[in-house]
Amino acid sequence: MDVQEAVAGSAHAASADDNGDGKRDGQRKFTMGPTDSLEGKLVYDGHVHLDGRVEGEFRVTGNLDVASGANAKILIEAANVTVKGTVEGSVAARDKLTLGKNAKLNGDIVVRRLQIDDGASLNGHVRMGDFEQHGSGG
Amino acid sequence: MTLSSTGPAAKNRTSTPAGNGSDGGRSSVVLGPRDRLVGQLYVEGDVRVVGTVEGELEVTGSVEIDEGGRVTGPVTARDRLVVGRAGSMKGDVRVARLIVQDGATFIGNVSMGKAALEAPPKPVEKAPEAVQPPELVQPVEAVKLSEAVKALQPLKAAQPVKAEQPAKPVQSGKAAKLPDPKAKRR
Numbered sequence: 001m002d003v004q005e006a007v008a009g010s011a012h013a014a015s016a017d018d019n020g021d022g023k024r025d026g027q028r029k030f031t032m033g034p035t036d037s038l039e040g041k042l043v044y045d046g047h048v049h050l051d052g053r054v055e056g057e058f059r060v061t062g063n064l065d066v067a068s069g070a071n072a073k074i075l076i077e078a079a080n081v082t083v084k085g086t087v088e089g090s091v092a093a094r095d096k097l098t099l100g101k102n103a104k105l106n107g108d109i110v111v112r113r114l115q116i117d118d119g120a121s122l123n124g125h126v127r128m129g130d131f132e133q134h135g136s137g138g
Numbered sequence: 139m140t141l142s143s144t145g146p147a148a149k150n151r152t153s154t155p156a157g158n159g160s161d162g163g164r165s166s167v168v169l170g171p172r173d174r175l176v177g178q179l180y181v182e183g184d185v186r187v188v189g190t191v192e193g194e195l196e197v198t199g200s201v202e203i204d205e206g207g208r209v210t211g212p213v214t215a216r217d218r219l220v221v222g223r224a225g226s227m228k229g230d231v232r233v234a235r236l237i238v239q240d241g242a243t244f245i246g247n248v249s250m251g252k253a254a255l256e257a258p259p260k261p262v263e264k265a266p267e268a269v270q271p272p273e274l275v276q277p278v279e280a281v282k283l284s285e286a287v288k289a290l291q292p293l294k295a296a297q298p299v300k301a302e303q304p305a306k307p308v309q310s311g312k313a314a315k316l317p318d319p320k321a322k323r324r
Contacts, residue, residue, distance in 0.1 A: 096240070116238035118218070122248045129245075 027062050034069050048078070051085075068102055083120075090124075164199065171206060184217075187225075203227055203242075216255055 028046030032038060036052040047062035054072040058064060064078035070085035081093040084100040090107045091097055097111040101119035108125040116122060165183035169175060173189035184199035187207035195201060196214045203209050204222025211229045213219060219233045223241030230247040232254045238244050 113240055114238050114242065114244055115240040116236055118235060118237045120236070121250050122236060123250055123254075125247050126244050128243055 029062075032067075032070075034067065050074075066103075068100070169207070214255070 028044075029049065030042070030044055030046060031049045032051045032054070034051045037054065038050075038052070039055045041057040041059075042048070043059045045061045048058060048060045048064045049067065050058075050065065050072055051067035051070045054066075054070060054074055056073075057075045058077070060076075060078040062078065063080040063082070064076055065082045066072055066085045066087055068084040070087075072085065072087045072089070074087065074089045076087075076089065077092045077094075079094045080096045080098075081091055082098045082100065083091075083103040083105055085102075086104040088106045091105065091109045091111075093109070093111040093113075095111075096113040096115065097109055098115045099105060099117060099120035099122060101117045103117075103120040103122075105121070106123045108127075109122075110127045112128065114126065114128060163182070165181050166186075167179075167181050167183065168186045169189040169191065171188050175189070175191045176193055178194045178196075179185070179191070180196045182198045184201070185195060185197050186202045186204075187195075187209055188205045189207060191207075191209045191211065193211045194213075195209065195211065198216045200217040200220065201209075201213055201215045202220045202222065203225035204220070205224050207222075207224075208226040209229065213227070213229060213231045213233070215231070215233045217233075218235035218237060219227070219231055220237045221227045221239065221242040221244055223239040225239075226243040228243070228245045230249070232249045234250065234252075234255060236248060236250060
């Protein structure tokens with residue numbers, strides 16, 4: 001499978017293997033900072049924390065968070081997805097999607113569980129129940 | 139205040155608990171766990187659904203669905219829609235604010251923000267559909283529904299959007315009549 005860990009911008013984005021930070025549940029964690037940017041496709045076995053400017057496709061075995069200052073044009077597939085920033089694109093959460101109070105999500109979502117906090121903004125179609133993998137051309 | 143509900147007569151009850159009714163022109167409507175609404179409901183105020191709604195909800199305040207409440211159909215709430223952990227919402231929603239608690243069921247399109255609310259869905263549009271002689275299995279129910287929808291139409295008159303008037307049939311009869319007398323004279 002096409003695996004790419006493309007990191008452009010500053011060197012804040014790092015997998016936990018490198019510096020040991022961000023280990024959670026014994027899983028690796030890929031962490032970006034607010035000044036980082038990433039463009040491309042990431043298939044990652046672990047958790048991912050997105051911040052800064054992000055564009056592309058993310059398939060993650062663990063959880064994926066989008067930080068409050070982040071601006072992302074992405075396709076997401078992860079176990080639990082938490083959005084606090086701005087996301088444009090579709091989200092598939094195998095378990096739960098949480099939209100925080102300042103989250104903005106424009107796109108369709110497929111989830112098993114959904115939580116939307118007061119103040120969040122959502123425009124798109126919501127489907128709950130059986131999880132189906134995204135059939136993307138990439 | 140405008141409140142209306144339609145549905146199977148025996149089962150349909152819209153309860154407005156004493157002391158929780160009109161509040162300075164705003165309504166507070168509660169559909170209890172054994173209540174069921176089939177049709178359209180327009181409320182200037184708030185609605186709390188603990189029972190079942192099959193149809194359209196349009197509310198100037200907020201809609202709350204919880205404790206086993208189920209809504210199937212489009213919902214417009216000028217303030218907010220809250221789907222509690224034991225609530226179920228299936229249908230398209232247009233709201234200013236949306237709160238979905240973990241555990242809730244939610245399926246449908248979501249449109250949020252001012253733009254979504256400026257062009258509210260027109261429940262009236264459904265009227266012609268219902269009026270059509272139904273080839274359904276239960277024609278009696280369908281006719282009832284159409285009558286109910288008709289009865290509701292005056293309530294929507296205050297809306298800026300006018301009901302779609304059926305296009306007048308082209309009066310070809312008049313045009314056809316004119317040449318006729320001439321032809322007969324000859």
